[in-house]
Every structure is written in structure tokens, then in C-alpha cells.
Amino acid sequence: MQPFAGLVKCADCGSSLNVSYDKKHGRYTGFSCWVYKNYGKERCTSHAIGWKTLNQLVLEDIRRNAIIARTNTGEYMDMLIAAKTEKKKTETDRCRRELKKVDKRIAELSKILTKLYEDAALEKISEERYQAMAPGYEREQVVLKEKREELTTEIAHSEEIYENIEAFLPVIWKYTNITELTPHILNELIEKIVVHEKVVAEDGSKSQQVDIHYKFIGCVNWKREPASYETIEAAVLQEHQTLSEQTA
Ligand SMILES: [Zn+2]
Numbered sequence: 001m002q003p004f005a006g007l008v009k010c011a012d013c014g015s016s017l018n019v020s021y022d023k024k025h026g027r028y029t030g031f032s033c034w035v036y037k038n039y040g041k042e043r044c045t046s047h048a049i050g051w052k053t054l055n056q057l058v059l060e061d062i063r064r065n066a067i068i069a070r071t072n073t074g075e076y077m078d079m080l081i082a083a084k085t086e087k088k089k090t091e092t093d094r095c096r097r098e099l100k101k102v103d104k105r106i107a108e109l110s111k112i113l114t115k116l117y118e119d120a121a122l123e124k125i126s127e128e129r130y131q132a133m134a135p136g137y138e139r140e141q142v143v144l145k146e147k148r149e150e151l152t153t154e155i156a157h158s159e160e161i162y163e164n165i166e167a168f169l170p171v172i173w174k175y176t177n178i179t180e181l182t183p184h185i186l187n188e189l190i191e192k193i194v195v196h197e198k199v200v201a202e203d204g205s206k207s208q209q210v211d212i213h214y215k216f217i218g219c220v221n222w223k224r225e226p227a228s229y230e231t232i233e234a235a236v237l238q239e240h241q242t243l244s245e246q247t248a
Helices: 034-039 051-071 075-083 089-122 127-173 183-189 229-247
Strands: 008-010 015-023 027-033 190-195 210-214
Touching: 008 015, 008 034, 015 034, 015 183, 015 210, 027 051, 051 127, 051 183, 051 190, 051 210, 075 089, 075 127, 075 183, 089 229, 127 183
Parallel strands: 008 190
Antiparallel strands: 015 027, 190 210
């Protein structure tokens, strides 16, 4: 079975990409949209991509994630959290602090309203005075309860992302040094690979977007190319050499 079976999808029609096989040389050659192949250009476009190209792209992406995750775990986690929540961890912390304040004020308001109600009931304050004061506190209470709802949803969302990232790290860490993709590696790491149609720029240069969706964390769209990647890679290689020298 080819390692990518069932994983590679067409970005436009969502069907799986068909894999072509060169019997003579006994190797896979490329992928193209299944719908296009079977129903033609009325239904989709080819979305063709070479086997080697896709293989190399995925291999490099896995290694890049693995190396950065291993050598710079904190920054890697921050990057993922920021990419997934579009907010930094500091903002989640701010939400937590705000939630605390909101909870405190809700408790205060509840006390105030009870006291007011009791005072009115015991005729310590007039009905008029009660009517003048209570609605304002009640409105504040409603607004704060809505705010509370928003904050807890946001915190829960960040926590879920955080847990997923923590589950993903030990899996990706293992793959800093892989040189080829196996069905096992792909199955463990990859949810799906979405291939877009090639785009030809005005100057004739071609580009093709491939979105690699990982298990747990989804698609990692690197907003910035990690500049230190090559340095990090060199450091990892160095580290491995040192390790094997020590064990030898
Ligand atoms: Zn298609």
C-alpha cells in the first residue's frame, strides 16, 4: 500500500487524489484529482503534483516541525497557540484575571441586591429608593454574566488547544531525523494533505499550495519562515553526532 493512501485531498472538490504508478519502474509517479480523472474538466481541474515533490514537501515539513519543537519547545508552543487562537498566551492569562474580577463583582452585586431587597422588605428604605437603585445593579449583573460566558468560552478554547499541542509534542519530537516517510509515520502524524491547483504568476513562475493538516494541531501555516531553521538543524545534527560519539 502506498503511504499516502486516503490522505491526499483535492482543495477544490474535496475528493481524494488518485495516485499513478509506473509499473515498468515499480514506483509511484504522481497524484491528480479523482473527480477530474473520472469526469473531466467540467467537474474539477487536475491538481496534479509529483510523487517526489509531495513526498519531499511533507518530509521537510515534518522535520521542520520536529526540529523546532524539540530545540525550542517554548517558542514552538507559543507559535502554535498564537496561530490557533490568534492570541498569545498572555492574552489568555489576561482573560483569566478578568474572569476573576468579573466573578468578584458578580458576587458583590448579588450581596448588594439581597441587602437592598431585605432593606426594602423591612422598610429600612423606601420602595421608591429601592426602585431607583436595584435596576442599575441588575443591569450590571446581566452584562457581567454575559461577559463571564464569553471569557469562560475563550479560556476553555485556549485550554483545549493547549492540551492538543501538549499531546502532539511527544509524537513530533521523535521525527527530527527521519529520512523517509512510512505509512506508520504518516498515520501517526497526518490528518490530511490538501493539494491546491497550480497558480501561474504573470512572470510565468508556477507555485502550488499544499496544506499539511496534522493530527491534534491541524494545519500549521507558518506566518514567518523560521529564520533560524538551518542553524537549528545544524545544531541537532551536531548533537546527534556528539551523542553517537559518546555511545560509541
Ligand atoms: Zn478536484
